[in-house]
Amino acid sequence: MVYTFSYKKLYLFLFFIFGTVTACAQRTVVSGSVVDARTKKPIPFASVAFPGTTIGLTTNSDGKFSLISVKAQSRLQASFIGYKTNIISITPGATQEITIRLTPEAQELDEVVVKGAKRTRYTNKNNPAVELIRKVIENKEKNQPENYNYVEYKTYDKMQFSFLNVSTKIPEKKFFRKYKFIFDNQDSTTVPGKRLLPFYLNEKVSQTYYRKNPKDTRTVVLGEKGVNFGAAFDTEGIGGYFKHMYAEVNIYDNNIFLLTNMFLSPIAGASPTFYKFFITDTITTEKNEKLVELSFTPRNTNDMLFEGMIYITLDGNYAVQRAVLNINKNINLNFVKSMRVDLDFEQNPDGRYHLKRSNTMADFGLNKDKKGGLFGIRTLTFDNYIINKPLPDTAYRHESSLVSDEAKHRSDDFWRQNRLDTLSVAESKVYKNIDSLTNMPSYRRMVDIASVFLFGYKGFGKFEVGPASTFYSFNPVEGFRLRVGGRTTPEFSKRLMFETYGAYGFNDERWKFFGSATYSLAGKNKLIYKFPQHYLRASFQRDVKIPGLELDFIREDNFLLSFKRGVNDKYLYNDFYNFDYVREFENHFSYNLGFTKWTQEPAGGLYFNTLTPAGLVNDHLLTTSELSLNLRYAPHEEFYQGKIYRTPVITKYPILSLRYTRGVKGLFGGEYNYDKLVGRVDKHLFLSVFGYADIGLEAGQIFGKVPYPLLVIHRANQTFAYNINSYNLMNFMEFVSDHYQSVSIDQHFYGFFFNKIPLFKKLKWREVVSFKALYGGLRDENNPVLHSDLYEFPKDENGQPVTYSLGKTPYVEGSVGIENIFKFIRVDLVKRFNYLDNPNVAEWGVRARISFDF
Structure with missing residues (x-):
């Protein structure tokens, strides 16, 4: 060269x-x-x-x-x-x-006599600071950028993450010497008193066009550039998650979303109830603008509130000209040692203001007293702001939300010309340093080992083995169960993926296995499970399953789920032949066309008995063939994207789904004709200082005469873990229905009440309440008591029924709990309110759940 x-x-x-x-x-x-x-x-x-x-x-x-x-x-x-x-x-x-x-302003006196002097009590009444903030609230609408008929502007978005205060002794140790070039790139000037070692950097330049009537917003990404940590990580997904934590801040919104939480804005309508305000200064700027400096602090320093100051214009607009938002060190927030948001506004020709620059900084660490940890900075700079200049309709029409390949491969000249901010010396070296790091064999080996602990898979290039949590488990039917499986990686093919496992039960002495092939139709270089998905998938599975058991993001043969309460001996051997066609669209509407041939065989204490004139007849197999259509709409949904998986990021928008299934008699051995319709709505409701609630509504109906294995077997939970989507004091197979409606509410108060109690305030525990109700029933045509050709409901060894239909009264259970114990444990006291006469049921129970939240 x-x-x-x-x-x-x-x-x-x-x-x-x-x-x-x-x-x-x-x-x-x-x-x-x-x-x-x-x-x-x-x-x-x-x-x-x-x-x-x-x-x-x-x-x-x-x-x-x-x-x-x-x-x-x-x-x-x-x-x-x-x-x-x-x-x-x-x-x-x-x-x-x-x-x-x-120095205090009070005049010095020759003699001072103190007689129980009382501190002046803060009040909103006749408080000029509160009167000023109410003026700001009254004028919020006209100061919003959306109040213009047309707006266009350019945005430069820079996201950086750094290790904080890394010891200078670390690069001198033998293991780290080969990585010394990384540790030498530290920055001690960007944030005074802190040494930053940047390891992640993402830059994006975009142009936004807004029209008020008809309302439409279009953002075109002109260029995007970021580090790449190699094939083991989806860097784009990591960046999406970082930006989700550091969402764009609009102080004019009533609530500000940061770190997956909602903070009440200091200029929200209810802010005088939760904040104290003080006029602390008046300022005349270089442009001869008159501003009032208004300081504010939370009434309760543990609540999700800011402290800081805002500068208010005195030109009749009562607009925010600048804002500094900090979080209090006592706030009930995990892993965040400090956080600050700086907002600077610029005046338009009409005298109003638009946001010129937003800078969000947060210091993360497991312990707030430690100096190390992570430090993240997101800076948004806005320029070329043009108001009320209409453009052709094509400027506002929605285009693809995906970043083009051209935008991802911009030249250095493009970035020099389009950066609206500067890179520090340390930031400018990040791209080259990370690129050098990912090409080192030692780094690749280290990432390979780490992925076993983080994701449960051990990689071997084009194939990986796992997940480790399922290698060993046990249950009453299989006894000890050993399993080994794996899947191909994008190194094998980005368009074609194979997945398989084999398992053996030492008690039933049966082999179970699974195999699938997935082919992407989205494009040659598009990962299969990356949004928007478009693929064909064929699979076969032979395995054992508990009827009605549904789990949250984990597999049934996970070792920790081997421990269950009560009688747990009713299982099914299932053979599933599945074929699916999945298509997602950029507006987050998707559909799934599927075919399933399903053969069920009872196992353990379960049986398929019908009563005939000759006596009981035991059917060993039940075969159905189903055609299905699943519709889903999740507006503005975001994902944390892995190599071959993805996890939805919680947003404020609802998720709507509708599934129609048609059972066809005579198709590939199908024994029944029936139709099944299930609709569901899920909503994550942010409630500002009162936390948030997860609400789920579901309804279903089966049309046709079917035996109980084809009815809706309601989701029960006999493990000791609290399951959000199941009934935690309902026994497996306890209730079946051919029509039902359900509601579930999981309310997290985020310490709103505990923050007022001294001990709980110190522990930073948080209160949680849940409520679940299930309405359902069984039509006469599906009641085995009235139709002897239908399978009998299962009974225990004493001949007592264990499966029932719901009556006129809904099944109801609720819980009160404490979460954030040791920052990741939730414990609930659960109560079942009715149907207490059913056998082997518990009115009360204690359940635990592990979750990591800010």
Whole structure:
């Protein structure tokens, strides 16, 4: 390889270096604390700013601050109610740490007599700060960007994640020496007092077009660039999850979504109920704008609320000109040591404001007292803002939401011309460093080992073995069960995937196995399970299953689910021949056309008996052939995308599904004609300071005469784990229906009540309540008591029925629980309210669940 160099390039290089040094020389960074001049105690929520600018903030609860200006600043001002404003000189263009002392405004007296002085009680009544915030609330609608008829603007989106305060001793250790080039790339200037080691970087430039009537928004991605961690990780999916945590902040919304939680905005309609407001300063900007600095703090520091300050214009618009949003250190939030959002607005020609820049920073760690951890920064910069300039209709028409290949492979010149922000020196090296890292054999081996613990699979290039959690399990029918399986990887083929497993039960001495082939129709280089999916899938499975058992994201032969309560001996051997055609669209509507041949054989204590004039007859096999159509609509759905799997990211939008199944008698041995219709709605409802609720509504109907294995066997749970989608005190096969309606509510209060109780407040426990009701029944044509040609409902060894139909009264159960125990355990006390006369049922139960939440 030959490298060429020229004097022109040398001059450009020197110009770049000189420009960088000059820019850094202008940068003024001041950190420190504000204290009472007499008592030396810190003053929380004091205002600190560079005079004559809008660059400022409030100190945290410990009186500390850190302030940055890209320009040289020579003075710093601090103020707080009841204290004299103090303006001090600082060194322009330098990084420095200082202590600012404020003197109380009260006049000195010769003699002071204290007689039980009481602290002034905060109240909203006759409070000028509250009156001002109500003015802001009244004018919210007209200050929203959507109030314009036409808007277009350019956005530069930069997302960065870094390791925080990595010890300088680590790269000197033998194991890490070969990775020293990674550890050398640390940044100590972006965030004062913190050393950042960036490992993830994603940049995106887009153009947005908005029209009010008819309402439409179109965003065109002009370019996107990001690191690539190799085949073991879906980097695009990781980036999507990061940006989901760092969602775009609109302070004019009543609720602000961050870190999978909803925070009440300080200018929400209900904000005076949950926040305290203080007028802390007035400012005149360089453009002669008059602003009021309004500081705010939560009434309860553990709730999902911000603290900080906002600058309000006094031009009659009462618009937000700047905002600083921090989270309190006492907030009931896991793994987040600190978080800050800076919003800067720019004035339009009509005098109103639009968001110019949004910067969100969060410090993550398992322990808030530790200095290490992760640090994430997302910066959004908006430019070329044009208002009320109509364009042709084609400018607003929806196009593909997917990023084009052209946008993913932009040149360096494109990024130099289109970045609306700059990369730090450390950020500019991330792409090359990660690329070098992924090409190292030692890194690949390390990732291969880690994937066994994280995902349960051991990779062998084009094939991987797993999941490890299913290698061994046990149940009453199979006894000890051993299983081994695997699947092909994208290295084998991006369009074709094979999956298989084999299992053996030492008690029933039977082999079980599974095999499937999936072929993508989405495109040559498109991963099979990547949105939007378009594939054909054929599979065969012979295995044992508990009727009515449905699990959340885990397999039935997971070792931990081997432990169950009560009598658990009724199983089915199933043979499934499946063929599916799946098609997803970019608007998140999808359909699935399927064919299933299903052969059931009773196992354990289960049997298929019919009563004939000659006596009981035991059928060994039940065969059905089904054609199905499944429709699903999940608007704005997002995924965390893995190599060959994906997990939905929770959003505020509902998920609608409708499934129609037709059983065809005589088709491939099918024994019954019937129709089955099931509809479901799922909604994640954000309730701001009151947490959130997961609501599920479902209804189903079977048309036709069928035996009980083809009825709806309602989802029961006899494990000791709390299952969100099942009835946790219902026994397996306890209830069957041919028509039903159900409702499920799982309410998480996120500590709203516990935050007021001292002990619970310290433990950061959170309260949770659930309610489930099931209406259902059985028509006479499907009642085996009235039709001897239908299978009898199962009975136990004493001849007592174990399967029933629901009467006029719905099945109801509810629970109260505590979650966030040790940050990941949920424990519920569950109560069953009716049908308590059925055999082997429990009125009360304790169930546990493991989940990781912020």
